[in-house]
Amino acid sequence: MRLFQNSCFYPSYLPRLNQLAAKAVSFEERRRVFLHDRFGASHFLQPVLEGASEAFFTNGDDEVLQRRWAREQGMPGEPTLEAILLAQIEHHATEVLYNLDPVRYPSAFVAKLPGCVKKAVCWRAAPSGNADFTAYAAVLGNAPSILDIWRRRGCRVESFFPAHDPVMDEYGHGERPVDVAFAGGYSRHHRVRARTLERVAQLADSRNIVFCLDASRLTRLAESTLGRLLPLRRHRRPDAIAAIAKPPVFGRELYELLGSAKIVLNGAIDMAGTDRGNMRCFEAMGCGALLVSDAGEYPEGMQEGVTIETYGTPEQAAEVISRSLQDWPGPAEIAARGRARVRGTYSKDVQWKAFVDLVGRL
Structure with missing residues (x-):
């Protein structure tokens, strides 16, 4: 499975990341610093944390990170963050997209995904106003009442959990x-x-x-x-x-x-x-x-x-x-x-096996 996981972080985390990554000059270096600091790691799937060659990870809201990738790949002009994310997905030849930031990248984004993407799923564990996630194959979460909200809005929902880092x-x-x-x-x-x-x-x-x-x-x-x-x-x-x-x-x-x-x-x-x-x-x-x-x-x-x-x-x-x-x-x-x-019930191994099984059912 060629997995692409897109994440995001709180604006208040950015100063810490910029400090930790002060000497990082490339996309890969800044991403490595972020993953080493473990912000949000409970949500990151095992292949991402293990650096598997078939897995790609990015923070689609990190303008510094994303523009470095765009420059390194020779994208002309000043592309939008959405355009960069779409280019990354196509470049990676992604088969399964797991998006942790669907409010920023809702159904309208899914409609633009390249043909290589067979399934796109997202995580959302909070009400999100009028956000539309119906184009995703499933909305994942561990709060039944929140999943019911998305079900009533026409989304397929699946129970999924964070893991022990x-x-x-x-x-x-x-x-x-x-x-x-x-x-x-x-x-x-x-x-x-x-x-x-x-x-x-x-x-x-x-x-x-x-x-x-x-x-x-x-x-x-x-x-x-x-x-x-x-x-x-x-x-x-x-x-x-x-x-x-x-x-x-x-x-x-x-x-x-x-x-x-x-x-x-x-x-x-x-x-x-x-x-x-x-x-x-x-x-x-x-x-x-x-x-x-x-x-x-x-x-x-x-x-x-x-x-x-x-x-x-x-x-x-x-x-x-x-x-x-x-x-x-x-x-x-x-x-x-x-x-x-x-540690036993919610290990990264258990989480990854659950994800693979979930995607297989969609």
Whole structure:
């Protein structure tokens, strides 16, 4: 199978990538730096991470990366990022396209694919307005309620899961000086999560709590000198959160944080309904931390009191965390079982075999 996987990253990750890739002068060098840093690696298929000759990977939203490829291949003028991506697919003679960025490259893009592409599938685990994915052979995801949305819009859907990144095995084998870590977004879309963060942040008087927050532009504006003169109070982070907030972390820096924490706090975004199992669950468990996450419907292997702990309210989150830290190392055994379970149930080998089987059914 000649596989092409297209991905993307958060705008807030770009400064880190540019710093890591400061000496990279070619497409291949910049791509190698990105893949080594492991941003989003739970979604990257085994042939990509192993550098298989029949697999091609790119970030279609990385203008620096894509324009380097275009120049190296002699594309004239200033082609659009879409034109470059289409040229890459044709040059690779792709048979199967797996697109992790379908909002940017929806059905209109699929209609332009070269004839070598036999099947195109995409991953989408969130509502996406009026985006049209019906031209894809299937929309993949691990949230049943979200998949139902796409099914009702005329898409074929298939259940598929992130995987344990084997590089996670390098982290979390020493002391865990951080009592509780949280890494994730903070915006108006995270109201429930924000209340939980505020309650847990109040434990910082007696515990080492580390919140690495990727604040929205509106939140950053609200907290600026100018923003404090505007009616944006509800977009500012509560004092308890702001007092301990650190900049966001990504890639191996994220793995380092998760591997240094006894507990990783997780909370679904408001639009997730009762479905649970976002990528942070796989990352936290994979790095050996005790996952404390909000109650809901979890995938196989994520079981309350066995491999993870859950909470129902912000107050319960603080109670579960306090009790777990007091009873340590008992909950450490739950974390160890969680690490073993996610490593076995969601290995890269299992993920790749599931993908091959899925494509074969389409």
